[in-house]
Amino acid sequence: MTTPLLQTNNLSLTRPGGQQVLQDINLQLTIGERVGLIGPNGAGKTSLMLCMTGVTHSTAGDIRMDGVTLAAGGFHPGLGFVFQQAEDQLFSPTVAEDVAFGARNIGLTGSALDTAVATALDRVGITALAHRPVHHLSGGEKRLACLAGVLVMEPRALLLDEPSAALDLRNRRRLIDLLHQMDQALLIASHDLELVLELCPRVILIDAGRIVADGPARMILSDAALMVRHGQEVPHSLTHAGHVAHSHHRAM
Numbered sequence: 001m002t003t004p005l006l007q008t009n010n011l012s013l014t015r016p017g018g019q020q021v022l023q024d025i026n027l028q029l030t031i032g033e034r035v036g037l038i039g040p041n042g043a044g045k046t047s048l049m050l051c052m053t054g055v056t057h058s059t060a061g062d063i064r065m066d067g068v069t070l071a072a073g074g075f076h077p078g079l080g081f082v083f084q085q086a087e088d089q090l091f092s093p094t095v096a097e098d099v100a101f102g103a104r105n106i107g108l109t110g111s112a113l114d115t116a117v118a119t120a121l122d123r124v125g126i127t128a129l130a131h132r133p134v135h136h137l138s139g140g141e142k143r144l145a146c147l148a149g150v151l152v153m154e155p156r157a158l159l160l161d162e163p164s165a166a167l168d169l170r171n172r173r174r175l176i177d178l179l180h181q182m183d184q185a186l187l188i189a190s191h192d193l194e195l196v197l198e199l200c201p202r203v204i205l206i207d208a209g210r211i212v213a214d215g216p217a218r219m220i221l222s223d224a225a226l227m228v229r230h231g232q233e234v235p236h237s238l239t240h241a242g243h244v245a246h247s248h249h250r251a252m
Contacts, residue, residue: 003067004028005185006052006079006157011061013044013051013209021047022209025061029157029185036196036217037189039206040231045189046084048206049159052187053081065157077106080155080184084162086142095137095145096121096130102152120152124178140171147178157185164192193235197221205230 006029013022022044029035037045050056052063057072070076083089092098096117103116121127124144129137137145143163150158163179164172172195179186179199190196196203196217203220205213207230213220220226222238 002030004064005031005033005066006187007064008048008052009061009064011048011051011058011063013047013056014059020209022051022058025206025209025211027204027211027214029187031156032183032185033202034179034186034200035188036193036200036203037187037206038191038193038196038203038221038232043206043230044209045206046161047209049081049161049187049189052159053079055081075105077153078156080150080153080158082143082146082150082158082160082163084165086139086146089146089149090134090137090142092134094131094133095126095148098134098145099149099152102149106153116152120148123151124148125174138171139166140168140174143167143171143175144178147175155184157187158182159187159189161189162191163188164190164195193221193232194237197235197237205232207231 008025008027011022011025014020025048039045047056051058054070054072054074054076063070065076065078090098092101099117099120100113103113108116118127121130124147126141126144126148129141129145134142134145163175167175176195176198186199188196188200200217202215203217204211205220212230213226218238221235224234227234
């Protein structure tokens with residue numbers, strides 16, 4: 001049996017006051033796989049990603065990459081994370097300096113550093129913004145700068161928290177096209193279910209800190225009863241196409 005690229009085993013998170021945020025989360029992500037993570041506000045999507053990347057320490061379970069347990073709070077360049085709020089990620093004076101920070105973290109210096117930064121900026125289409133102060137960027141430009149800052153480290157898996165939030169239609173389409181071209185494994189947490197449907201063949205639905213469904217995206221997203229039960233709506237494109245149905249997948 002092939003070892004998953006990324007997996008969680010009975011991952012749980014309990015707040016000091018006793019609030020159970022995540023409960024026994026078991027998921028696997030294979031090389032190059034694209035998975036959507038959906039659920040209502042407060043379901044635990046962001047908390048799960050923060051635990052998976054070691055930003056938040058889980059209270060039980062573990063996270064493994066290539067079968068090796070990741071130390072909480074450690075630096076894991078193979079696993080990239082794009083925060084929901086760009087301001088949580090951008091802190092250097094200019095775009096190029098922010099992207100260079102990630103490259104330096106993997107030991108690049110000199111011409112290798114310059115090349116890596118230039119390549120990352122070009123990959124997301126913001127080369128012209130290299131010397132722009134980060135606080136002068138638009139929301140869409142900030143999102144792309146964050147993505148460049150992660151891609152410069154060439155991660156094998158990429159976690160994105162609400163990547164299309166606050167983007168206009170042009171930048172949303174630009175982001176979708178960019179993600180389509182990536183060969184990294186992607187875990188995308190989003191309320192933008194049309195984006196999830198377009199990018200992700202598989203969807204994981206969580207609610208109240210638990211996985212309640214995990215299966216083919218079109219089956220889960222078109223299951224009206226399941227979606228309503230967990231505070232979601234069937235995407236308009238599926239409703240319009242007459243594909244609303246009851247699916248047979250892992251669900252509660």
